[in-house]
Amino acid sequence: MNKSVQAKPAAEARSDFIEKIGVIVQTEGLPRIAGRVLAMLLYDGERASFGQLAEALQVSRGSISSSVRLLETQQLIKRVAQPGDRQDYFQIVPNAFSNLIEASVLRMRRAAADIEELLREIPDTEVGPRQRVQEYARYYHAMSDGMIETARVLRETPSLGTGDA
Secondary structure: OOOOOOOOOHHHHHHHHHHHHHHHHHHOOOOHHHHHHHHHHHHHOOOEEHHHHHHHHOOOHHHHHHHHHHHHHOOOEEEEEEOOEEEEEEEEOOOHHHHHHHHHHHHHHHHHHHHHHHHHHOOOOOHHHHHHHHHHHHHHHHHHHHHHHHHHHHHHOOOOOOOOO
């Protein structure tokens, strides 16, 4: 039996999206506020100032400041100027999600290299531990290879908008 889902009013759908993305991002180890900032910029597709973000999300400007810095370092959003306005505005960057994947690939490759370096220190006589540690390094290599392909696909797929609305 196929149960039809009724669409919510736009404001409620937006609010639910922002909150749920905040929770998802939090489960990935980042602050919930950063996820909510990302979600708002993503959903709205428009530039937003510190003040607009703080007011819309009902959080302090300090929370917004630390969140946007984090999202900027993850290459998910960028700081932009509005002609005639001294405030900083923020928007989603083009290829935001492939940027995020590529940053993860770099971390995975570093982890694989570190594990392989440790593997060289394990005596050849320790066959079981060597095999398990080698398998652990292979895991990171396989994940990074798959993620590179994912980033390539995301970059080749036309974007529906980058926040320049």
